[in-house]
Amino acid sequence: MKLNLSRNVLFIFSLVITLSFISFACGAETAKAPEPQKTNTLDVPRDTPIPGKIGTHPSPNSTTNSTSPTTTSADGLRPVDQKILTQLSTPASGDKIKDAFSKESFKVNFYRENGEATWSRLKVDLNRNEKWDEKWDLANGQPVKRQVASKDDENYDQTFVWKSGKWEAEK
Secondary structure, eight states, rough: OOOHHHHHHHHHHHHHHHHHHHHHHHSSOOOOOOOOOOOSOOOOOOOOOOOTTTHHHHOOTTTTOOOTTTTOTSOOHHHHHHHHHHTSOOOOOEEHHHHTTTTSEEEEEEEEETTTOOOOOOEEEOOOOSSSOEEEEEEEEEEEEEETTTTTSSSSOOEEEEEEEEEEEEE
């Protein structure tokens, strides 16, 4: 009788420990909902034909504290341009970088071709809608030409050239 009692107590103790462990394990790893992908819901201006006024058209949803990737700074460069130039100043680490600035409202892919030591070209999607808004040609890792799809349809209808550290409309 004593043997059955101690066996039952041991069984109940083991069961309690097992159930406690299971409930702790399940409670400790609660499933988190995935964070939604950060997108820019601002109306991204695409008409950039006037040099020096690239992307300066205010968005109806913009506030004074936020900057869109197409708002120009005092030097005539947009935040997207500034980030790209910073990346271009670093050595190419492979043949391609996909989504180099993943936490930004825009997407940029860098490409290195023909065994060059520096980046050869890049593409920009200003609103992350999987349609490339711009493609840049590079020489020795520096901007040369930027083609813009003003209708966000990957049909590049505007061309800019890099002169004196800023974009100018091609003549």
